[in-house]
Ligand SMILES: [Zn+2]
């Protein structure tokens with residue numbers, strides 16, 4: 035729009051959001067300018083802070099602005115000695131929403147993908163190995179996605195568990211094969227947790 | 235997500251964008267944090283600036299960070315004496331994209347809607363009336379949306395034109411009745427401009 039270079043910049047910048055094309059970027063920019071400048075300013079402020087301050091939990095690797103996240107820092111989540119391994123922070127939210135799990139998490143932030151050059155240390159398996167070696171872990175629940183890569187990653191971690199004599203389980207295939215964990219409904223995910231199978 | 239209050243704030247703040255619910259807000263936040271923090275910082279910066287600095291053109295009311303927008307400020311757009319009246323800045327972009335119009339614009343930023351308490355001065359008709367009175371205007375092209383409110387607004391403005399002896403035309407109904415101007419394809423909009431009818 036020749037009338038405002040700044041508005042053009044805003045529409046361009048909004049396209050860094052997933053699923054936002056030129057038409058929705060325009061609708062978003064106009065909507066904020068016309069009806070919600072306070073909301074826009076608030077978003078600008080929080081977004082800047084979040085991009086700068088949010089890092090990864092030292093223990094579980096999930097997103098947090100603290101050194102250690104609130105779940106890892108909670109002594110009651112340590113009691114049952116369970117650690118649930120997931121691919122992404124969104125999966126933590128999905129598992130938490132079932133109310134069926136009271137242990138801690140470990141977030142891979144991805145999965146093994148040799149063709150893309152993503153190896154064990156890229157998904158934090160060095161950190162996880164250190165924990166397997168040094169912490170009393172009663173059970174490692176492998177809740178990676180039921181995809182080819184997720185399965186391969188789960189089996190790789192199961193072998194790591196075997197090396198350190200830590201019991202490893204895989205969540206049951208109540209979740210649809212080929213799907214994504216964070217899109218599964220709570221009931222299915224509960225069944226899936228309850229029916230987990232011992233791998234080692 | 236109990237692990238990061240700042241992340242929760244970010245997901246809340248993203249919902250000020252039209253069409254963004256809890257699931258897409260979460261996907262957006264994770265995507266920026268995991269893959270594009272630079273893009274997120276850039277968006278925060280541009281968004282803050284845009285919300286603060288973008289105002290309305292003194293002459294045509296469209297969005298601009300200048301006092302007068304680049305179209306109103308261009309002497310060549312003054313030559314044919316035409317002013318195209320549209321409901322929103324998005325409509326300017328749609329008309330510009332046809333390449334069929336070289337005059338100036340006037341943006342109502344809405345339409346008359348007595349039931350919602352939106353009267354003539356809320357859509358800048360006092361400013362427009364001042365221009366009708368004081369500028370040599372060859373033709374006012376009424377390009378409000380082909381909706382009930384858009385038609386009513388066009389007829390109200392046509393009466394204003396009659397009072398000041400300024401020729402007013404209405405774009406042809408090549409555009410689908412009940413639709414929104416900014417969603418119409420360029421060819422249809424070109425036909426619609428070419429087939430405009432004299433109202434007074
Ligand atoms: Zn943690």
Ligand SMILES: [Zn+2]
Pocket residue numbers: 291292293294295296302303304305306307
């Ligand atoms: Zn202007």
